[in-house]
Amino acid sequence: MGVIATDKLNAMTTDTEEKPTRKKPPRKKPPQPQVPYKKLKQTQKARISRWMFEAVCKYYKEHQQMPPEELLEPMCRELYPKMHGTAPKASFEDLLAVFRKKQAHFAERIEKNGLP
Template sequence: MCKYYTEHQAMPPEDELEAICREMFPMLHGMVPKVSFEDLLAVFRKKQAHFAERIEKNGIPEPRKPKVKKTEAEKLALKKAQRKAKKKKLKKQQEQANALPDWQDDRFFFIAGYTSGGAPYGVTWEEMGLEPWETLE
C-alpha cells in the first residue's frame, strides 16, 4: 500500500488492490494459514479508506530497519559482562549472609545450641523484651 501510495500519490484502484493483495498473500498465508485470499482481499477493501486517512494524517511510515547481527566479539563481550555481573551479585549475597551473626535469627536473640533434630534453642527476642533485630542500648 505504502509503496503504491509513494509512487502514485493515491490509494490503488480495485484491480491494483487485487494485485497488491496477491503479492502479499503468500507472506501472510505463511503466518496465518487459515486465511483465504478472498478474506484478505475483503479486509484490504474494508480498510483501504482507513489506510488513506492514516497516510494523509501521519505520512508514510518509515520502512523497518534491518536487524544488525552482533559480531562474535560483541557476543563474547556481552557474555563476559553478564558473567561478571552474576559473580558480583553472588559475592554480595555471600557477604550479606556472612555479615549476619550465627548466634541470632528471627526467633532467637541468642541461640544457645541445637537439638539432635536440628531445631535451635536459646533466649527469644520476646524474653529479652526486644523486637527482632532491635539494637541493645
C-alpha cells in the same frame, strides 16, 4: 552368514541380497479448514495489517495516490504468500475483503500522519 539354506523352513537371505521394498505413496495433507479473519490471533492480524499498510504506502510513494480498486486484488495476491505463512488457515478471499475494507482507514492514516 553368506550360506543359504535349501530347505523351505530355514531359508534366509544373505547380506548381499536385499528384500524388495514397497514404496508407500506420499501422504497428502488433508485441506485445513478455513478460518475467518476475525478468528485469527491478534498478533496474526497485526502482522497482516502492517504488511497491507506497507504495500499501500509503497504504491502511494510511487504514484502519489491511493491504489485504485482494480489493483487491490493483484497487490493482495503478491502479499498472499507472506500472509499465508502467518495465517495458513485464512482464505485469500477473506484477506482480500479485509484489504478492501481497510483502504479508507489507510488513506485517512496517510493523510493524517504522512508516510512512515
